[in-house]
Amino acid sequence: MLRDITIGQYFPGDTIVHRLDPRTKILIAIMFIVSLFFIKSFYPYLFILAFVVLTVRLSKVPFRYVLKGLKPLILIILITFTINIFMTKGEVLFSIGPLDVTKEGIRQAVFMALRLIFLITGTSLLTLTTSPISLTDGIEKLMSPLRRFNVPVHELAMMMTIALRFIPTLLEETDKIMKAQTARGADFESGNIVKRAKNLVPLLVPLFINAFRRADELAIAMEARCYRGGHNRTRLNELKFTRNDVLVLIITTVFFGVIVSTRYI
Amino acid sequence: MIIRLENVNYIYNPNTPFEKKALDNINLTIDETDFIGLIGHTGSGKSTLVQHLNGLIRPTSGRVLVDGIDTKDTGNLLKVRQKVGLVFQYPEHQLFEETIYKDVAFGPSNLGLSQDEVHERVKTAIELVGLDFEKVKDRSPFELSGGQKRRVAIAGVLAMKPRVLVLDEPTAGLDPKGRDQILGRIKKLYEEKNITIILVSHSMEDIAKLVNRIVVMHRGKIVMDGKTKEVFKQVEKLEEIGLGIPQITNFMRKFKEKGHPVDDTVITVEEAKMELIRFLRSKENA
Numbered sequence: 001m002l003r004d005i006t007i008g009q010y011f012p013g014d015t016i017v018h019r020l021d022p023r024t025k026i027l028i029a030i031m032f033i034v035s036l037f038f039i040k041s042f043y044p045y046l047f048i049l050a051f052v053v054l055t056v057r058l059s060k061v062p063f064r065y066v067l068k069g070l071k072p073l074i075l076i077i078l079i080t081f082t083i084n085i086f087m088t089k090g091e092v093l094f095s096i097g098p099l100d101v102t103k104e105g106i107r108q109a110v111f112m113a114l115r116l117i118f119l120i121t122g123t124s125l126l127t128l129t130t131s132p133i134s135l136t137d138g139i140e141k142l143m144s145p146l147r148r149f150n151v152p153v154h155e156l157a158m159m160m161t162i163a164l165r166f167i168p169t170l171l172e173e174t175d176k177i178m179k180a181q182t183a184r185g186a187d188f189e190s191g192n193i194v195k196r197a198k199n200l201v202p203l204l205v206p207l208f209i210n211a212f213r214r215a216d217e218l219a220i221a222m223e224a225r226c227y228r229g230g231h232n233r234t235r236l237n238e239l240k241f242t243r244n245d246v247l248v249l250i251i252t253t254v255f256f257g258v259i260v261s262t263r264y265i
Numbered sequence: 266m267i268i269r270l271e272n273v274n275y276i277y278n279p280n281t282p283f284e285k286k287a288l289d290n291i292n293l294t295i296d297e298t299d300f301i302g303l304i305g306h307t308g309s310g311k312s313t314l315v316q317h318l319n320g321l322i323r324p325t326s327g328r329v330l331v332d333g334i335d336t337k338d339t340g341n342l343l344k345v346r347q348k349v350g351l352v353f354q355y356p357e358h359q360l361f362e363e364t365i366y367k368d369v370a371f372g373p374s375n376l377g378l379s380q381d382e383v384h385e386r387v388k389t390a391i392e393l394v395g396l397d398f399e400k401v402k403d404r405s406p407f408e409l410s411g412g413q414k415r416r417v418a419i420a421g422v423l424a425m426k427p428r429v430l431v432l433d434e435p436t437a438g439l440d441p442k443g444r445d446q447i448l449g450r451i452k453k454l455y456e457e458k459n460i461t462i463i464l465v466s467h468s469m470e471d472i473a474k475l476v477n478r479i480v481v482m483h484r485g486k487i488v489m490d491g492k493t494k495e496v497f498k499q500v501e502k503l504e505e506i507g508l509g510i511p512q513i514t515n516f517m518r519k520f521k522e523k524g525h526p527v528d529d530t531v532i533t534v535e536e537a538k539m540e541l542i543r544f545l546r547s548k549e550n551a
Contacts, residue, residue, distance in 0.1 A: 012282065065281070179321045180359040183351040184421060185343055185375030202371065205361035209407075 011128040016244065017059035018129050022138025024245040029126040031256040036115055036122070038260040047259055048118050052125070059129045069124040070117065077116050084109035132164035134239075141239055154229060162218070170211065177206050267429060267461060268295040268318055268349070273327035275313055287313040289485040291327070295429070300455050301463045302472035302493070305482030306507045311465050312354075314482065315431045318463070319349035332428075347376055350427030354434050356418035357411065365391070365409075365417050366402040372425040390424035391417075393458075394450055412443030416450070423454075429461040430454065436471065448475060473497065473511040473532035481508065497532050513537045 012018075017025075032051075039045065056066055070077070090104030127135065140157035147153050178188060181202045188199055275288040287310045295301065295318075305311050316322040317329050320336035329336045331345045353359070362368035369390055373383045391398045394416040401409075406417050415435070422430070432451065436444040452475055454460045466472055472479065472493070479496040481489035483506045489496050497503075497510045500518070509515075510532075517529040517537055527544045531537045 176353065177359050179316065180351075180353045180356065181371075182321060183319055183346055183353075184372035184425065185346055186371070187375070202359075202361045206359050210358055 009127065010131045011059075011061045011065060012131075013060055013129070015059050015129075017055060019244070020248060021239055021241055021245045022130050022134040023142055023239065024241070024249055025126055025130055026135075026138050026142060027249065028252050029123055031252060032122045033119065035256040035259040036118055038263045039115070040263050042111070044259050044262045045114055045118070047255070048122075051255070052118065052121055055125055059125070061125070061128050066121050066124060066128065069128075070120055073116070073120055077113055080116060081109045081113045084112050133161060134237075136161040136164065137235075137237070137239060154233070158229075166214070169214075170207070173210055174203065174207060177203055177210075267297050267332055269293070269330045270317065270324075271328050271330070273317060273324040273329060275310075275317070275322060276325045277313075279325070287485055288317070288324070291485075291487055293480065293487060293490070295461065295463070297428075297459070297461050299461055299463075299478050300476045302476035302479045303463055303465045303482065304467070304469075304472060304479060304508060306467075309482040310485040311482055312433060313485075315351060315433060315463065315465060318429070318431055319351050320345045321351070343376070347425050348427060349429045349431065350422040350425055352419050352422050352430070352432045352435060354437060355415075356422075356435075357406075357414035360406040360414060360418060360421075363405060364403050365406050368406050368417060369421045369424050372421055376425065386424045386426065387420075390420040393423055393454065394420045395446060396420070410443075412439050412446065415439065415443070415447065419447070419450075427460065429463065431463040431465075433465045434467065435464070436466070436468070444471075451475070469497075469509055469511045470513075470533075473514070481506070494530055494532060498530055 032048075036048065039048070056063060085101055085105045085108075086099045088102055088105035088108045090102035092100045092102055093106070094101055130138070136157045139160065140153055143151070143153045143157075178186075182188070186199065186202055188196070188203070190196075191199065270291050270293045273288055273291040274286070277283070277285045277287055289310075291314065303311050303315070313322065317324060317336070318331070320329070320331075320342045323329075323337055332348055334341045334345055336342070336345055360368050362371065366387055369387045370383050373386045378386070387402075388398050391401065396413065396416055401413075401417075406414060409417065419432075419435070430451075435447050435451065439447065448471060451462060451464065455462050455475075462476075464472070464476060476493055479489065479491065479493050480487055481496065481503070488506065489499065489502065497514055500510055503510060513534050513536075514529065514532050517527055517531055517540070521527050521529045525544065528540050531540050
């Protein structure tokens with residue numbers, strides 16, 4: 001069950017997509033998201049679909065894997081879908097009780113659902129092909145101009161790195177504690193919501209205690225190695241834009257520019 | 266026969282790039298009188314194997330029978346978990362209640378027993394691990410020392426009255442005193458309560474001192490299974506897969522190689538002492 005979470009999970013590989021500079025990929029992801037919100041008719045989605053399919057192909061991440069990222073969000077997609085169907089005014093097709101289903105409603109619902117689906121698949125492609133460490137490196141580099149305004153960019157990036165680094169550790173730990181309590185007859189899977197929430201206590205208490213203990217140990221270990229934060233700190237792997245990055249950026253900028261412009265023609 | 270594994274295979278993350286075969290066609294029968302030492306180096310599949318014994322993990326193929334109940338039968342899992350108690354590594358990290366009494370009572374309460382029965386079991390379990398029930402019952406488990414916490418955690422499993430107790434490295438990270446206390450208690454459980462015990466350990470000394478049967482795992486397979494002494498005789502095979510023999514056995518082997526006719530199959534310091542005394546006496550007499 002816990003293994004179904006693919007958001008933020010890296011799918012190792014050595015393809016052209018994996019090798020791109022994280023900054024390139026972050027910028028593309030931002031352009032991707034922005035252009036999604038500019039789309040107002042259906043046919044530009046074809047371009048978006050082509051883009052997603054091409055990226056998935058190039059990155060050799062199995063499709064099944066990308067789709068798995070949708071699973072935890074299916075409920076949200078369904079809710080937006082139903083709300084849109086019933087809440088849009090227009091030409092009434094048929095009614096269910098007091099609720100009217102309109103032609104515009106159906107169009108809007110499908111449209112919004114597609115937007116959400118592409119939003120999720122597109123962005124999870126970023127995290128699937130970029131290791132968390134290089135992702136935060138990229139974010140840190142991209143945000144570094146903000147340092148002039150006293151934004152603690154490095155510290156923020158470090159916090160993100162640590163948080164990402166500990167997601168799998170905490171998941172593993174959750175799994176372990178769950179098993180240990182299950183071995184003592186605990187039941188996490190049946191009963192109503194109140195009962196289930198109560199049943200989580202034997203899981204959450206040790207999980208929190210262990211998380212704090214870990215944080216404490218990590219802080220001490222970092223201090224022991226003289227960690228002092230961003231100022232004058234050099235890095236092991238400097239990020240470098242290659243010709244590929246420049247090329248990909250130019251192509252994608254033009255591509256997303258076209259998609260945005262479809263709104264105005 | 267109490268537990269039987271038939272052609273058990275287990276694969277982690279099947280059909281992903283993280284796919285890993287953890288158990289490879291395991292056949293194993295565990296009898297009531299067994300005190301098994303399960304050894305193998307990290308990643309050999311020991312932990313996966315022990316989690317099969319009480320249905321926490323169910324085999325990808327093959328089956329596991331506990332007292333005749335198939336662990337695939339999810340309706341009977343609570344019964345299986347009552348019969349086979351599993352103590353994980355660092356079990357003290359799973360304590361969660363305000364008082365020791367409540368924490369130990371967690372297992373039996375889940376079995377749906379009456380208050381009196383729960384009370385009785387908690388008291389017995391806490392005493393079985395060598396703690397003073399009246400003194401500790403109302404204290405918070407988080408106030409205790411590492412060794413005591415671990416004993417409370419083991420009591421939490423014992424309170425389920427299992428017939429088989431599986432312990433995954435119960436002495437990891439403890440000082441020598443804490444280690445001896447825990448091992449002493451485990452031995453008592455086997456001898457006085459007739460509980461079948463499966464002990465996972467990296468310490469060949471502990472294994473030699475306690476168990477009567479050794480199962481050796483390597484890359485998801487059982488590569489050796491036999492009486493303690495028989496297994497420790499096969500030094501080359503053990504060393505080949507990165508394991509060893511007790512230090513004292515090693516010493517006796519080297520001593521014999523030097524040309525002294527001693528029995529080099531002894532596995533505990535006590536046995537070695539007797540053997541050396543015998544050897545020295547026979548030399549004196551000659």
